[in-house]
Amino acid sequence: MSVDESQPLITHLIELRNRLLKAVICVLIVFVLLVYWANDIYTLLASPLTERLPAGATMIATNVATPFFTPIKLTAIVAVFLSVPYILYQIWAFVAPALYKQEKRLVYPLLISSTLLFYIGVAFAYYVVFPLVFGFLTSTAPEGVTIATDISSYLDFVLTIFLAFGICFEVPVAIILLCWSGVTTPEDLKAKRPYIIVAAFIIGMLLTPPDIFSQTLLAIPMCLLFEVGVLVSRFYVPKEDTETENKIG
Template identity: 80%
Template sequence: MSVEESQPLISHLVELRNRLLHALACIGIIFALLVFWANDIYSLLATPLTERLPEGATMIATNVVTPFFTPIKLTLVVAVFFSVPYILYQIWAFVAPALYKHEKRLVYPLLLSSTLLFYVGVAFAYYVVFPLVFGFLTSTTPAGVTMATDIASYLDFVLTIFLAFGVCFEVPVAIILLCWSGVTTVEDLKKKRPYIIVIAFVVGMLLTPPDMFSQTLLAIPMILLFEVGLIFSRFYTKEQSDNDGA
């Protein structure tokens, strides 16, 4: 590789490093601002469960350092959560110069909508799914058994549910990308609608606790978002994109 060929590669790597540093700096700043309230943040996250525990029951810590590190871990996750728009901006700023004009018109709204949909999915899990799921689980506790959930296990559980709902709420974006890239078409997806409905309930069964309520609460939004994706995919077909780029 000649010196002239290596210089663009080096400049791209330097820019990538700078973008990554900016993203990490954003996470670090938000973490530093929130870490003082780490215990309060955890208490807020635990509210859907603690409000439904039987009288006298509390959450527990089964490890000596868990009461300290678990809220810190949650605060770091929250810092990343709030940094997502800035992280996506850094990714956009890095790849945008290599995109065509019609590709930029597609990617920009998709980045914005995917971020909003992920946040909506997390909010839906917290405000709708958790109260119903924890109400169901606490009501089915066998007689003579005291429900005492470990705080670290609870954090892992809710983060998994947040991720599952956040990703599943990206269904419209996935549908648009599939149609835009030519992998499938709106007409083909319509024909496969019955299979999509079955898949939605299977995904809901695999990603949520073993009860019908939480499974349905994930499957129904996925089906509705699938229909939304079909509507907007009409504006992002491969043929349309090729015509825009011409």
């Protein structure tokens, strides 16, 4: 590799490092601002369960350091969660110069919509799914069994559900990208609608606790978002057509 060829590569690597550093600094700043309220944040996260525990039941910590590290871990995750728009902006600023004009028109709204959909998925899980799921699970405990959930296990459980709902709410974005790249078409997806509905319920069964409420509450939004994705994908020109227009232009 010649010196002239290596210079742009080094420049891109330096820019990538700087943007990653800015993203990390943003997360650290948010974390420092929130860490004082780490216990309050965990209390808020645990409220869908604690409000539905039987009288006298509480959450427990099975390890000595768990009461300290679990809220700190949650606060770090919340800091990343709140920093996502800025992190995506840094990714966009790094990638945008290499995109065609039509590709920029596609990617920019997709970045915004994918972020909003992920947040909506997490909010849906917290405000709709958790009350139903924890209400069902706490009511099915056998007589004489005291419910005492470990705070670390609870955090891992809810983060898994958050991630599942956040990702599954990205269905419209995935459909638009598949149609834009030419992998499929809105007409093909409409023809396969029955299979996709079945797949949505299977995904709901695999990603949620073993109760019909949470499975259905994940599958139904996925089916609705599938219809939204099919509808919106009609307004995006396939990638091959876009590249042809750019070359002609």
